[in-house]
Amino acid sequence: MAASCKSTIDYWSIPLLSLNFNVRKKLALYLNPRNTVAADWVTLAEVMGFTYLEIRNYEQSENPTAKILEEWQAKRPDATVGKLLSMLEEAERKDVVEDLIDLIDEDCRKYLERLREPPVQVPEVDSCLPQTQERNGITTKDDPTGGMPELFDAFICYCQSDIEFVHEMIRQLEQTDYKLKLCVFDRDVLPGTCVWTITSELIEKRCKRMVVVISDDYLDSDACDFQTKFALSLCPGAQQKRLIPVVYKSMKKPFPSILRFLTVCDYTRPCTQSWFWIRLAKALSLP
Template identity: 35%
Template sequence: MASGEKKMVLHMSIAAHQLLSKLLRPKLSGHDWRSLADCMGFTYEDILDLECDMDPVVSIIRQWEKQDGATVEKLLLFLEKIERPDVIEDLEPFIESTPLPSEYRKSDIKERRLSLELERLTVSDEIFDAFICYAKEDRSFAYKILTTLESPPFCRKICIDYRDYVPGNCRIDQTAKIIEHRCIRLIAILSPNFTSSSSAGFQVRIALNLSPDFQQRRVIPILYEECEIPEILRPIYYLNYKDLDDCERPHFWKRLASSLGYVPKGSPQVQLKGHRSPYNSPSGSPQNLRKINDTSLTDKNDRNKSSKEKKERSFNDKHKLRGFNLLKSRKCQ
């Protein structure tokens, strides 16, 4: 170990973070995550806000571990202060396997990425358009999404756990790697079962952590049954399935498939290769669009003017011909 080098909470495995969440979430006055947050320096107002979070333990750990002094040693002192020796004991094997900061050199990161690419995570080594996140009670609807999106005309590649996971790996780590490295989007089936499922909430948080500012559309929520939308998903526009009738459902599937990259044949959104629509280009500002509209209007006026002139020429030529024929007949007489 390098002199003075200490293990960081940031470098602990996902399984260790999940264990902290499991052990500290139950309400134990003076011994739960609220007490830990207080030790970490969170204000009373911050803790009240975090109570509405789907997983407040993950939230406080993620925020605290960004600090320079967020060491494993300090975390253990906090756990000791709130009298949770059971958590310390359960974390010991994870702490032993946590690497030192010096092991996170750039060369090591490249090697880890290479090993991840070679690691067998799913039955087929392909990139999926979406990962289906659901509570086990909603498996029938998850299957309906799977079969509909993979069938024509959509033909999307969908990942679902019971069909695509390769057995033998740690389920938590495997899920995290698949969502991060193998799936472009995550479809979340929202229902009362979802809000009470820790595994479903964990999968959503992984996807959201990949784009915390919502710049990338990583999560696509579907309201399957009436429930309270989780706090972390409220900023995201969701698809409503529960209130649809038979006439409206075809539009639902088309919208869902479109969010995964499906483009209907003959759609005006399809562009020729190398062609850039002004509406989709950086120059497609309101001012530029106004210029385009003005140009179109000018072209239309020019066409109308040309058509009018053509009719007038035809009319004059017709009368000239009649006059010529009349003059010719008089000469013949």
């Protein structure tokens, strides 16, 4: 792939989730218009393996390019940046690759910087055990001498403006008969350690699931963006029901596209509000 020669990054190892809104928006500007001369989103969808009926349904979407990218990354664990670039070149849209490669490279570099410690793929099967002495004491109830690390039912991904709802979540899920154990970063994590390293450790090795508190401010949070994409990279296609999006108030901004394929626990809908905490508790109690 000619474009990849400009960078030292192995795009084939970078999940499509690493591409942010700006790149996806520009891809849509190139591919959404139906084109009789150059390949458009329909050609890309065919290369991705979508069926005729699926493509006909995607035609009804306001942004079909965004839709096929979203569906492809949800259904295919091997959906990588390198594969997307290869497909664009196969569809003879090298012009798109050449125009966007710098932005794509920047997104991939940011993704790798955040995942540098620890690596996304850990070879050891016994991932419940900490790998270094430093990580024996990262939460308030850890035994720093090397005992069993503190484990949780769920990691709570939230931004600071939503802390009151997190407190309500603690009251409803920890201080009731459910007796669930939540990992709330500001409450449970000891200061003085690398944020990205410890967050990855907690999500991958200490917590069975992750609850994502969705709000307008969540969409602007780099920390929440990293946590969500890291959790999704651990369970492609949501096969393990590992990530649970929660909406507790109305939003002005669009719901994050990378989470649209997941069932949402929505407190804003009167028809589901009565069962909100029961459904969330049951989901977090699953083995």
